[in-house]
Amino acid sequence: MQIQSLNLKTTTTDQLISQLKQGLPADKFDQLRSKLNVSDNALSKIVQISRRTLDRRRITGRLATDESERIVQVAQVYDMAVDVFGNPQKAERWLKKPARGLGGKIPLEYSDTHLGAQEVITLLGRIMHGVFPG
Incomplete structure (x- = not known):
């Protein structure tokens, strides 16, 4: 298994x-933040780690x-x-824009829960197979 x-x-x-x-x-927090091209605050909110806790973890x-x-x-x-x-740039753009398949919700923000992340992955699978537009 590779991430x-x-x-x-x-x-x-x-x-x-x-x-x-x-x-x-x-x-790894900073690595992901860099890949997503988001602020510490934005990723902290999505992964539910307060800024103070993040500072302690660092x-x-x-x-x-x-x-x-x-x-x-x-x-x-x-x-x-x-x-x-x-490519990463197209992925990043898609993750930050409202998606029709998620009822207009932003995929990255929707991924803040396990179920939400699974829905985003399911939608991406549909897009990959041409079953549902993003």
Whole structure:
């Protein structure tokens, strides 16, 4: 299992779960923020990490398990969008604009919950297969 945008390479889901339980390095937040081209505040809101907590995590060097899961969740959405649209710039644009398939909601913001992220991934799968316009 690979999470391209975070440079996480694991061969099994168990390995990824183990990494999540240990907590990802705090710099994975910054790595994802850079890929998405959003502010600290914007990504903090999406992954539900307060600025004060983020500052503490940067000092300790590790994210908590739940924070790590949310970072991976958004990274998976981003990676799928890059696969579907062919390049990071197109993926980033699509993730930041209202999507008809989400009732006019913005895919990146909709990815702030597990169910929302799954809906975005489902929509991206439909777009990839020509079943539903974005």
